[in-house]
Amino acid sequence: MGAVTPADSAVMLDAYAAIRCPVKVQNYYDATVKLPEGASGYGVRGSSDVQQELFGGREIIDRTLDALAALPGTVDLRLLADEDFTVAQDATRDAVRGGAQVIVAPKLPVDRRGHRRGSPSALVRGTDRANGRPGYLPVQVRSRRMLERHSRPAQQSASPIGTPSPASALYLTNAQFRTGREDDQLHVAHFWRLLEAAGWQASGEPMAGIIGSDSLRRTFFSDGELAGVEALALNPAGSRGTAAVVWIMLTRKQIRTFSRTAPEGWKKRSALERYDHEHGFRVKVAETARKRTGEPSDPHRMVTPIFVRECSFCPWWAVCAPEMGADDLSVQIDKSPLDVREISVLRSLGVRSVHDLGSADLDALLPRYLPEVRHRDGAEQRLQLAARRSRMIAHGTHLERTTAGPIPLPQAQIEIDWDIETSAADRIYLWGFLVRDRSRPDDEGAYHPFVTFADQTAADEAALARRAMTWLAELLTEHPDAHVFHYSDYEMVHLAKLAGTSSDDTLARALDLIRRRHVDLFQTMRTHYFGAHGLSLKVVASTAAGFSWRDDTPGGLNSQSWFLDATHGADEQTRAEARQRVLNYNEDDVRATRVLRDWLRTQA
Ligand code: SF4
Structure with missing residues (x-):
């Protein structure tokens, strides 16, 4: 008997399928479509894991699971990860029957009837079932923030990670589940359906938890009906606090979707409704694809490729690109x-x-x-x-001018271009400046980086900023007419935030000085141009001003992974090359700003 291919086997979809491109599912189950050589699987899970690992997400997830595993009454099954699936599944069943409070790294039974498989990061015990057996809720750990500030209190509940049971849930005073995180809700809805199929789900309203990278603190409601009631509050990004299980009520209609029959043209649907629709659709797509054998009587493929974000790292790109x-x-x-x-x-x-x-x-x-x-x-x-x-x-x-006449830009003998780089932890590890003396026509500008290639604490970040800002303040004092140019408000926002959180006089003084001397060239571009591909520095400096970066793949996200290599690369050569790559990239960014400014001055 030959190897079993996806087309031979029953359709079984994981938790990512319902929130990812349906063409992936279709290609995977269609024997007439061949996976490009060198690619593996249908790439949904793999690509997501790669992305998470790139930006340190794995570390956050492991830390969170460690915290759950350390709680009394937790059964930690991570050690069984390399065992046969049935071993881990039996251990999960034993832990469920035993009524463990938390089960880390469970393995849920496959739901053949529902065409589902997969397991959440953890199970947390909820309300017991009608038959007296323990009931569970799925909890997924994510490495990104799940909450956003919101002025209306008590819109969202969460349990501090130290007491993850829904019985310990508190309302949030100042935050709600992030708009645009529907995929995360559908993701946990998949696990709820798997729990139902196993008969392990908790009684009561269907719900699931997500632990994101948000930081919360305990507090009390200060006024209104809930005055004096204990609560949780979202901390500012980057500050210390506790993680929490944010509870998603899976049957509450909160997700806006298209509806042909509704008078407004849209309807709010619950996470479970949305999930059931998307999952059911992909099951049909897969079932249809499985019937295709290359014969003229084959059923038509149900979906055609549309370029979406995940195409950029999808193994099926070589198949889909020609079709599009x-x-x-x-x-x-x-x-x-x-x-x-x-x-x-x-x-x-x-x-x-x-x-x-x-x-x-x-x-x-x-x-x-x-x-x-x-x-x-x-x-x-x-x-x-x-x-x-x-x-x-x-x-x-690429660009269309939307105004006429010369473009006003301040001129000075000394012009400084400025660009910062931040790590995945959103700490500034590189302040780059290009200083040019325009009284010397052949002056291409001198690059001055202030950099730390190491993981930073808040104090490290502030110390590096102080060095950079002391240097810049001296330069601006020496040249009172000098101007500082940058592209977008990223630099000013980060400097203002750092000056505020560190309460550092040097930073506050430098901020005050720069505020009177800075020019955001992005605002200039926005005022005078419309871009077919937007107005990012990469687009406008290369297409309009003819600048080219030394790196083949310049970009902020890429520079974050280079920073990881520069600080944690396997050997010294890797680290040294990554350090140089980051410096070249930052230098090219400030040179691009300079070239763009020169180009703008030539536009009548
Ligand atoms: S390349 Fe894009 S359209 Fe094709 S399967 Fe992948 S994500 Fe879907």
Whole structure:
């Protein structure tokens, strides 16, 4: 008997399938589509893990699981990770029957009828079941923040990680679950359905927990009906506090989705409703794909590729790219991209490429388009913008001037370009400056970096900032007419935050000095230009001013992974190369700002 292929086996989807591109599922189960050589699996889980590891997410997750494992009454099954699946599953069953308070790294039984498999980071004991047996709730650990500030109190409940049971849940005074984290809700809904299939779910309203990287503190409500009641409050980012299990009520209708029948064109649905829909759809997609053998009578594939963020690290890209075509709207419009539904509706109306949309009669298109995309606010304006971008891209135009006449920019003999780099922990580890004396026409500028290639504490970060700002303040004092140029408010926001949190006089004085002498070139670009691909420094300095970075893949996220290599690389050579790569990248950024400024001054 030959090897069993996905097309031979029953459809069984993991917790990522419902929140990822359905074409991945389709390709995986379609025997007529071959995985590109060198790629493995259908890449959903792998790519996510790679991303998390890149940015230190694994460490946060391990630390959180360690904290759960240290609680009394916890059964930690991580040691069984390398054992046969049935061993870990039997151990999970024993722990459930024994009524453990927390089970770390459980292995849930496969739900064959529901076409589901997978396991959450932990199970937390909830309300016992009607038959008297222990009932459980799934809890997933994530390495990113799950909460955002909100002025209305008591919108969200959470349990401090030291007492993770829902019975210990407290309301939050100042935060709610982050808007835009629907995928995380659907992800835990998958585990709830698996628990139900096993008969292990807690009684009461279906719920699941997520432990993010948020930091909370215990407090009390100060006024209103809840005055004096114990609560939790979200701390500012980066400050110390406790982690918490944020509880998601899976049947509460909180997620806005398209609805053809609702008068507004959209409806709020619960996480379980959304999950069931997405999971069920992918099961159908997979079942259909499994029937394909390459015969003329094969059923049609149910979904066609649309470029989404995950395409960038998807092993199926070599299969999907030719199918989409180089001028596909979803491929080409990378700034304020249209969503999957918007693209699908346009395709159904015969608009696939930037050439199609760029030349479309929008007055004729909009009445047929808008009723189908009422899930989006501002759908008409989004389409108008996409059409403008399409026209530009189709004509090979990157930038359009939106004003006339010379572009006003302050001039000084000494001009300083400034750019910072931050680590995945959002600490500034590199302050880079380019100083140019314009009285010397051949002066290309001298680069001055202030850098620490090591993990930083708050005190380390402030000390490095003090060195950089002392140097800059002296330069600005020596040259009272000098100006400091940067691109976007990233530098000023970080400096202001650091000056505020460190209460450092040097930083406060430097901030005050720079506030009177800085120029944000991004604001200048925004005032005078529209960009087909946006107005990021990488785009405008390269396409308009002809600048090129020495690195093939310059970018803020990449520089964070280089910083990791620079500080934790396996050997000295790796670390040294990564250090140089970061420095070159930062130097090129400040040189790009300078080149862009020179170019702007030539624009009449
Ligand atoms: S390349 Fe993109 S469209 Fe194709 S399967 Fe991957 S994520 Fe989906």
